[in-house]
Amino acid sequence: MKDNDIHRNVKAFISQLLQMQQKEAFSAEDEDVLWNRIEKANQKYTKTKRVRIYILSSGIAASIAVLAIAAWNFQRWPQEKETDYLSIINTEPQENLPSSNIQLLLSENQRLSLDGKEVEIDYQQDGDIIVNDEKLDVKEEEEKTKFNQLIVPAGKRSFLTLADGTKMWVNSNTRVIYPVQFAKGKREIFVEGETFLDVNRNEKIPFIVKTRKIDVTVLGTQFNVSTADNGSISEVVLVSGKVEVKTSLNKKSILYPSQLFSYNALTDKSNIKEVDISGYVAWKDGYYQFHRQSLDVVLKRISKFYGAQIEWDENVKKLTCSGKLDLKDDLASVLELLTKAAPIKIKKQNEIIHIYVKP
Amino acid sequence: MPEEENKDKWAQFIAGDKEAYGWIYRTNIQDLYRYGLRFTANTELIKDSVQEVFTAIYRNRKRLPVPDNVSVYLFVSLKNKLIRMMQRESFYKDDDLESVPFSLEPTVEEQYIEQETQSLRQKQLKEILSLLSPRQQEIIYYRYIKELSLDEICSIMSLNYQSAQNLIQRSLKKIREAFPH
The missing domain is CATH 2.60.120.1440 (Jelly Rolls)
Structure with a gap:
């Protein structure tokens, strides 16, 4: 355990949990079966990827x-x-x-x-x-x-x-x-x-x-x-x-x-x-990372990446936020996550996504 | 698990070594499975997600980075896949991060010779756990069971440093107070 001064009650609690969780074993058989599934899926991928x-x-x-x-x-x-x-x-x-x-x-x-x-x-x-x-x-x-x-x-x-x-x-x-x-x-x-x-x-x-x-x-x-x-x-x-x-x-x-x-x-x-x-290179690993970045920049980046029409007003531009977005996610989940990082609301109207500051 | 070895094997794997790929699977599968059980008791779903994690790293091997910590990297991938799958299967409708289920409660009942000791201890444990929110259980898991650094926890849970520390302190306080003296 990392903290030495951690309370003995907590220690006891954790060690009990640990003990019990150790018993949750994935059997050797399950392990092999799953490995075979993975290998098969990989082979199939190589074959069928036969570039569309x-x-x-x-x-x-x-x-x-x-x-x-x-x-x-x-x-x-x-x-x-x-x-x-x-x-x-x-x-x-x-x-x-x-x-x-x-x-x-x-x-x-x-x-x-x-x-x-x-x-x-x-x-x-x-x-x-x-x-x-x-x-x-x-x-x-x-x-x-x-x-x-x-x-x-x-x-x-x-x-x-x-x-x-x-x-x-x-x-x-x-x-x-x-x-x-x-x-x-x-x-x-x-x-x-x-x-x-x-x-x-x-x-x-x-x-x-x-x-x-x-x-x-x-x-x-x-x-x-x-x-x-x-x-x-x-x-x-x-x-x-x-x-x-x-x-x-x-x-x-x-x-x-x-x-x-x-x-x-x-x-x-x-x-x-x-x-x-x-912040500049994380996109290559499928992330977009930003720290105290203006929402204006973040949204520009997102709308460009997803090719989506997103609109926001001056009030939204004033906001900043920090976080990490997974670009493999679809646009909806990325925006959803953004509402957690900044006080904003999202409305969709005929293919245009409007972003407002939460009242 | 020696993380250095994990990293060496990872480097070999992205350089095209298939044995290293198998090694990474065998070395991490138990931990991944147990981690998966924290989110769901549906073992089929966990297996499907583990499969997706490993096929995805295989597909993308040529451009994968060597992560600072391979097991954390795999945890994060599994968590993302699992949650995605749970959403898809509409285990829960709202994809609010706060509502991601996480439970420290063991899924396997402990076998005691004395039935009474067993039920008593398990009852206590359940009582304490019932006082902790899923997020609190999750952070306790990373910090004290997996012994991850705060930085790593921040990245897995999308928290900043201060809120991670606050969350840990609040959780510890609850456990301290709830534990029978």
Whole structure:
């Protein structure tokens, strides 16, 4: 027992409880039966997960195909030139967007729509692509130096392993553009939205994360990058290692662990401050953690994550709260929990969720 | 249970070692089962929830963190799953956190040679327990039976430090006063 000064009555009470609870045994037989059930379920998962992928658009309208081909050819530029990520985004067939499914764009006519709240995608060194433990059947010739795109809509998340072993947790409302295999001497990707990266260390080839307004250069480290409002606000939070951040106007800053870099492209102001990193990176483990955070920020975050229409007034904005939300829960239970942390009431009216301060 | 070993095995498991996965199950199953009994006497529900906990960590193994404390991590997962399942089966309708059932009362009757001693002691125990709210029983369980740190308790019960301490003190006071002298 931890407290030495604990009263002897309490001690006696606890030891009695302990004694009796020790008798509640799970029999060896039950233990084996349950283990078999678990193993069976795991096998079944691996088999049936047979990705409910379907190719959406092998035969999309010709005009779109032409546009798209132009775009994909565009990317086979010689590597010395800068990759024009924005043109990749702009030339993609808008007809198919938005979708409520996670989208994986493999090439001009291979666009996969992936079921499920969380999808795991693994680019292997040999060029194979594994989606949720199933190997994808991609035509060989299209492989090299080609860019893929992952688009994660509201309410979904994805876990991506790049060909160099770098791990990326991709949050909702995020788009990532990356090569199937990295070109020689270059590791570069493009991010719009929010990702947490665990970069595989390689001193010789720096890893560059580009966003609309900033570039983050690293050797091997863990950090979170997020952009908002069409890229005008960018944030980088560093967990370990060291990164260099370069703004679009070529101002460079060095970032150290537990520091938050924020940049407003409209005013060209950047700022570095010490933060509690858990609040910024907990989402990757399926949590959203906040401490004395304004409810305004919390609700923005929730409505963005779940893609829900939530409205609240000035009075609600004044409140702060602390807590930890499980993002695997559905929106209703998350909001329910929030009413425990703050004095608020929730009303739902025609798909819009209204939040009031409790009278 | 040596928590360090638990953590080592966890690291091996997320690196792809299937034996380590089995080890984690075998080492933690008794504790998890007994913990489950605190929420419900429905042993099938506990088994289903344990199964879900272990299949979920298997599915997500590649991106799992190594938790500070593996058994606490498993407890939290089991609690979440169990409560979800109990809600689903509408054991209780209101999903108010306060109404999560938690009972320290043993589900197995103690076997005494003397019937009288047995009934007397069990009666006393039940009387004291009846004075404690589910939340009070739950915090006593974490603090004095599982011997968790206050930080860990705060995260399992979604409490802040001060309210956790208050809850413990209030519970202890009740037990002290209720215990026959």
